Amino acid sequence: MLRALADCNNFYASCERVLDPSLRDVPIVVLSNNDGCVIARSAEAKALGIAMGAPYFEVRRTCEAHGVRIFSSNFAVYGEFSERVMAALTEQARDIEVYSVDEAFLGFPDMPAAEARALGLRIKEAVLRATGIPVSLGMGATKVLCKLANERAKSDRASGGVLVVPYDDAGREEFLRGVDSEDVWGVGPGLAARLRAHRIVSALDLAQADPAFVRRVAGVVGERLALELRGISCHDIVEDAGPRQSVMVSRSFGRPVSDAAELAEAVAAHAARGAEKLREDGLVAATVVVMLRTNRHRLDQEQYFADEAEPLDPPTDDARAICAAAGRAFARIRRDGYLYKKAGVLLQGLSSAAVVQPGLPGLGAPIDPQRDRLMKAVDALNHRLGRDAVRLASTGFERKWKGKSDLQSTPSLTDPERLPKAKDGPKPRIRFHE
DNA sequence: TCTGGGGTCCTAGGACCC
DNA sequence: TCTGGGGTCCTAGGACCC
Numbered sequence: 001m002l003r004a005l006a007d008c009n010n011f012y013a014s015c016e017r018v019l020d021p022s023l024r025d026v027p028i029v030v031l032s033n034n035d036g037c038v039i040a041r042s043a044e045a046k047a048l049g050i051a052m053g054a055p056y057f058e059v060r061r062t063c064e065a066h067g068v069r070i071f072s073s074n075f076a077v078y079g080e081f082s083e084r085v086m087a088a089l090t091e092q093a094r095d096i097e098v099y100s101v102d103e104a105f106l107g108f109p110d111m112p113a114a115e116a117r118a119l120g121l122r123i124k125e126a127v128l129r130a131t132g133i134p135v136s137l138g139m140g141a142t143k144v145l146c147k148l149a150n151e152r153a154k155s156d157r158a159s160g161g162v163l164v165v166p167y168d169d170a171g172r173e174e175f176l177r178g179v180d181s182e183d184v185w186g187v188g189p190g191l192a193a194r195l196r197a198h199r200i201v202s203a204l205d206l207a208q209a210d211p212a213f214v215r216r217v218a219g220v221v222g223e224r225l226a227l228e229l230r231g232i233s234c235h236d237i238v239e240d241a242g243p244r245q246s247v248m249v250s251r252s253f254g255r256p257v258s259d260a261a262e263l264a265e266a267v268a269a270h271a272a273r274g275a276e277k278l279r280e281d282g283l284v285a286a287t288v289v290v291m292l293r294t295n296r297h298r299l300d301q302e303q304y305f306a307d308e309a310e311p312l313d314p315p316t317d318d319a320r321a322i323c324a325a326a327g328r329a330f331a332r333i334r335r336d337g338y339l340y341k342k343a344g345v346l347l348q349g350l351s352s353a354a355v356v357q358p359g360l361p362g363l364g365a366p367i368d369p370q371r372d373r374l375m376k377a378v379d380a381l382n383h384r385l386g387r388d389a390v391r392l393a394s395t396g397f398e399r400k401w402k403g404k405s406d407l408q409s410t411p412s413l414t415d416p417e418r419l420p421k422a423k424d425g426p427k428p429r430i431r432f433h434e
Numbered sequence: 435t436c437t438g439g440g441g442t443c444c445t446a447g448g449a450c451c452c
Numbered sequence: 453t454c455t456g457g458g459g460t461c462c463t464a465g466g467a468c469c470c
Contacts, residue, residue: 039438099470101470190468250438
């Protein structure tokens with residue numbers, strides 16, 4: 001089966017450019033939470049040598065010297081663009097797996113390889129017309145090959161943004177020749193070192209190695225990669241990923257925090273936000289894990305990393321129960337004398353809220369209908385009035401630990417008209433949370 | 435001075451059971 | 453001297469990804 005990976009080019013930077021077309025040809029950088037790190041760059045910014053993940057304070061001078069436009073990230077807006085891109089792609093393929101905010105795998109049963117390139121070009125054009133976002137397409141027999149092809153489509157201008165890996169052995173091997181095994185999707189530093197130790201250096205080496213041998217040195221993960229590189233699919237296109245396994249809410253502080261009350265507030269705020277995410281997805285959690293971190297970059301300071309779990313019995317999505325449990329875990333691991341940099345809350349053991357039925361033995365205590373109505377009312381109010389309009393007092397009001405994100409292009413965007421409309425597509429729903 | 439946030443899958447080892 | 457064996461479930465930690 002012909003498969004494809006459609007991946008947006010410089011996604012967050014491209015979103016900012018659609019919001020403000022005058023930014024065409026201007027170098028753009030988008031920063032992470034707290035304006036900490038570079039998480040997206042336009043082609044012009046990449047050309048200036050600004051690295052992905054670079055701390056902003058390290059590249060600030062370069063940015064200023066070259067007139068780079070800097071943006072704080074605005075994930076609510078990028079999420080809207082993502083939905084539009086995925087909607088446009090859905091019209092183009094029978095099977096689609098939304099893999100991340102800016103990429104999707106597509107499946108085309110019965111499509112001859114000879115027609116792949118023309119198809120890819122049509123898709124690219126359709127997405128650009130519908131959303132303003134440029135995408136690249138990598139196409140081939142397997143996901144791993146599509147991933148490699150996509151990277152090459154982006155770097156090779158002659159490709160026109162669409163590249164197909166040949167189906168015949170000779171053509172595929174030619175494509176893999178000279179590709180470092182470390183550049184294969186799923187091969188990180190650890191796996192690459194193990195492969196190198198057995199003289200598997202290039203993607204072609206990996207494709208040609210005996211799968212049983214690869215399995216011994218690199219496990220089932222490595223074996224699947226080797227097979228995929230040979231054009232044998234091990235990773236299907238999964239249209240329905242199923243319910244999520246965990247919910248994570250964590251933030252670095254805007255400045256070091258040592259005050260216990262301030263820390264407790266941050267933990268409570270993250271726990272409450274986690275509970276909100278559970279309710280959005282109709283899930284309940286059986287465990288909450290609280291994490292505290294000092295600044296790992298400050299080698300001159302005492303370090304402390306701690307995780308502590310607390311059961312939620314019965315499993316719940318109630319912000320009060322989850323905050324209380326998180327508070328207990330927090331009290332057990334909090335230590336005086338450290339400058340904390342980050343706090344987080346992880347919710348695990350997720351199951352459908354509907355399964356926890358009142359009165360069924362073995363499934364915990366019956367749901368309290370009052371409690372359920374209260375949470376629904378809070379969610380409805382916050383949806384209408386903005387996030388945290390109604391909140392638990394324990395989550396704090398000043399939130400002094402919050403960092404800065406002053407450089408958002410649309411800091412208080414509430415007017416859907418400000419988002420350019422897709423020419424052909426349905427009018428997108430606009431939801432701005434922050 | 436200033437270094438993100440949120441996920442998934444696999445494996446090894448222990449608990450427990452028959 | 454001289455350990456049973458095999459199965460399942462759960463969890464912690466590693467590795468990798470966007």
